[in-house]
Amino acid sequence: MRLCRFDDNRLGVVRGDVLHDVSAVLEALPAWRYPLPDHDPLIAALPDLRPRIEALADAAPALPLAGRRLLPPVASPGKIIAAPVNYRLHHDEALADQGIHHGTNILPIDKAGLFLKANSSLAGASEPVTLRFPEARNDHEIELVAVIGRRADRVSRAAALDHVAGYCIGLDMTVRGTEERSMRKSCDGYSVLGPCMVTADEIPDPSTLEMELRVNGELRQKARTADLLRDVAALIERASSFYTLMPGDLLFTGTPEGVGPVRPGDVMRAAISGIGAMEIIVC
Incomplete structure (x- = not known):
């Protein structure tokens, strides 16, 4: 699986030259209060969320990858x-x-x-x-x-x-x-x-x-x-x-x-x- 962050902090699965928006899975992440975590929440939860991410990708329309603003694939590295x-x-x-x-x-x-x-x-x-x-x-x-x-x-x-x-x-x-x-x-x-x-x-x-x-x-x-x-x-x-x-x-x-x-x-x-x-x- 190939994950990207694009445009306005959207999450996508890249397949060939298209991507599928799976941002809905981010709602499953914890709502953190101060103090903030010492790790990236999505990467930590990825093994559990992967089946849902793949299901969302299968159902989401294909969007052209070209022209998207690609952000760092990892949003919050601790180090x-x-x-x-x-x-x-x-x-x-x-x-x-x-x-x-x-x-x-x-x-x-x-x-x-x-x-x-x-x-x-x-x-x-x-x-x-x-x-x-x-x-x-x-x-x-x-x-x-x-x-x-x-x-x-x-x-x-x-x-x-x-x-x-x-x-x-x-x-x-x-x-x-x-x-x-x-x-x-x-x-x-x-x-x-x-x-x-x-x-x-x-x-x-x-x-x-x-x-x-x-x-x-x-x-x-x-x-x-x-x-x-x-x-x-x-x-x-x-x-x-x-x-x-x-x-x-x-x-x-x-x-x-x-x-x-x-x-x-x-x-x-x-x-x-x-x-x-x-x-x-x-x-």
Whole structure:
């Protein structure tokens, strides 16, 4: 199943090039009072709501997907977690390019660990990336994103994928400089998520996917998730050893080699097999 959020916070099931509005299922979610939950309510309830979602989709008319405003498929992640230098060739290029490392120490992921991005950086596939510091180098980084589906506290690698609700395409936009990663990657709109969330049953093995990113039609990044230094399961194991993962938390798994700058007017096209593609305008 492929879920999207569109237009005015509507919920849709994507089938091919059309969608079916299933927003009525949202009425089954709890009416929260303060304090608000520490997770995304829809993702937490998805296993129970899925039969009703599928029934609503079967009954709802098909609407054209083209022209819809696509919002982030996950509305309220508690955390956005990201993996640095998780492809060997990207680690090599980061060490070799002064424009990337800026004299800072680029550690491999096993030493660097993970980092957090501000939730305010989240954006959907229909939103442009507005460069916060256009005078600086702003790079594209395509990544597979895993959406946590249920509470994960110190889970083993063997059990980790059982805690995944689905997968999305992510763009981890980055201002190059000497500041901490969590600052340079947390500008508004610098965590692009979309175009939909493909539920985990459709991607039983996330290490078999191919990804590519083009800028104005020029191929910049192309890789396979099989090349990840730490795969999705290992990242969940590592992350959950430090903090509890909750439904709706987003895990950006790292970008391959080929990162490069974008400028206002550029169009990025990010694609991952099994998920789809999205085009993002740079402003």
